[in-house]
Amino acid sequence: xxTRPGRPGYDLEQVLLVAARAFTERGYEGxxxxxxxxxxxxxxxxxxxxVSGKEExxxxxxxxxxxxxxxxxxxxxxxxxxAIDRLEHAVRRSVEVLIDDLPYVALLLRLRGNxxxxxxxxxxxxxxxxxxxxxxxxxxxxGDVRPDVDPAVTARLLFGMVNSLVxxxxxxxxxxAEIADAVCKIAFDGLRQPxxxxxxxxxx
Amino acid sequence: xxTRPGRPGYDLEQVLLVAARAFTERGYEGxxxxxxxxxxxxxxxxxxxxVSGKEExxxxxxxxxxxxxxxxxxxxxxxxxxAIDRLEHAVRRSVEVLIDDLPYVALLLRLRGNxxxxxxxxxxxxxxxxxxxxxxxxxxxxGDVRPDVDPAVTARLLFGMVNSLVxxxxxxxxxxAEIADAVCKIAFDGLRQPxxxxxxxxxx
Numbered sequence: 001x002x003t004r005p006g007r008p009g010y011d012l013e014q015v016l017l018v019a020a021r022a023f024t025e026r027g028y029e030g031x032x033x034x035x036x037x038x039x040x041x042x043x044x045x046x047x048x049x050x051v052s053g054k055e056e057x058x059x060x061x062x063x064x065x066x067x068x069x070x071x072x073x074x075x076x077x078x079x080x081x082x083a084i085d086r087l088e089h090a091v092r093r094s095v096e097v098l099i100d101d102l103p104y105v106a107l108l109l110r111l112r113g114n115x116x117x118x119x120x121x122x123x124x125x126x127x128x129x130x131x132x133x134x135x136x137x138x139x140x141x142x143g144d145v146r147p148d149v150d151p152a153v154t155a156r157l158l159f160g161m162v163n164s165l166v167x168x169x170x171x172x173x174x175x176x177a178e179i180a181d182a183v184c185k186i187a188f189d190g191l192r193q194p195x196x197x198x199x200x201x202x203x204x
Numbered sequence: 205x206x207t208r209p210g211r212p213g214y215d216l217e218q219v220l221l222v223a224a225r226a227f228t229e230r231g232y233e234g235x236x237x238x239x240x241x242x243x244x245x246x247x248x249x250x251x252x253x254x255v256s257g258k259e260e261x262x263x264x265x266x267x268x269x270x271x272x273x274x275x276x277x278x279x280x281x282x283x284x285x286x287a288i289d290r291l292e293h294a295v296r297r298s299v300e301v302l303i304d305d306l307p308y309v310a311l312l313l314r315l316r317g318n319x320x321x322x323x324x325x326x327x328x329x330x331x332x333x334x335x336x337x338x339x340x341x342x343x344x345x346x347g348d349v350r351p352d353v354d355p356a357v358t359a360r361l362l363f364g365m366v367n368s369l370v371x372x373x374x375x376x377x378x379x380x381a382e383i384a385d386a387v388c389k390i391a392f393d394g395l396r397q398p399x400x401x402x403x404x405x406x407x408x
Contacts, residue, residue: 030234112229146397149386156372157365157390164364182353186361190394193350
């Protein structure tokens with residue numbers, strides 16, 4: 001199961017990227033090692049030079065997304081401060097992970113299957129979802145999140161917004177920081193233009 | 205190309221539902237008429253009793269979603285009133301369509317392919333996205349949507365939230381009206397608990 005060093009022509013990084021895209025488009029079960037070899041224009045044995053098989057490819061590809069997302073969630077959970085600020089940190093950093101590792105997060109979000117490799121990735125994803133749900137509930141208990149929406153629904157909608165990036169984000173249009181700002185403004189404060197008394201006439 | 209009336213055992217409705225789920229899980233191109241016959245436990249010719257082929261199945265299944273979404277968008281565009289209220293109408297009614305026709309909207313949102321049948325559905329979806337983008341831009345021009353986020357990004361994030369329903373909505377947990385309320389509260393006013401002066405001590 002060890003991952004061998006790459007060799008000239010295709011390195012593991014390129015094989016993983018092609019595998020992630022193929023699994024996303026055709027499903028993990030619907031993609032054979034032969035399909036991957038075809039897409040890469042190499043032989044199956046050249047792929048086995050890098051990995052032990054399809055299951056290891058899925059594990060490495062989904063871990064790319066899961067390691068990043070777990071890390072930013074753990075950061076947010078461990079931080080000092082109010083839960084709503086920690087939640088905002090998790091959202092902001094998750095947007096960065098999504099943009100950095102977009103093909104791997106797209107694969108993760110599409111997994112539905114029942115093979116052990118898929119189940120393992122889905123279980124890791126569920127742990128992250130639970131940690132986010134807990135942060136929302138805590139922020140509500142601290143009086144910082146509106147109490148008139150179920151915290152579980154709030155968490156789903158918040159990350160529904162974040163995760164939609166994999167469908168529409170194009171790197172040329174805007175950077176990660178700009179998108180993270182947009183997500184936080186809309187999710188936390190709403191898209192409605194606030195009309196407050198005492199507001200400056202020309203907000204910067 | 206005409207759709208023939210159903211016959212005892214399986215009606216067109218059931219065939220469509222199974223086809224939509226199969227196309228969503230395995231991709232349109234990755235699903236054969238033989239696969240569908242297998243899932244339904246009937247012969248291929250029994251499916252051809254209902255439709256002319258796989259392309260008609262995709263058209264009927266995606267039209268189920270597109271007709272509903274086009275209708276609610278056209279309603280919102282044609283309504284009198286401010287663009288932000290018309291946008292809220294579109295969001296609220298789209299949530300209802302998503303929940304009513306969930307397997308068909310899920311299929312529509314997953315389509316990526318390059319066959320003419322898929323391209324046609326994606327083009328119809330794009331028209332709806334443009335109409336929503338125009339409503340957001342209009343609401344911003346009317347001063348009701350925050351001007352510090354690109355209207356196109358706002359529209360994407362708003363419907364990213366709405367469309368996420370196909371991933372997590374479970375009918376037993378909450379009804380369409382309750383979810384539509386949650387989406388509108390969070391998307392328009394944000395998940396942050398507002399702290400306004402002069403607010404009643406015990407809001408209902």
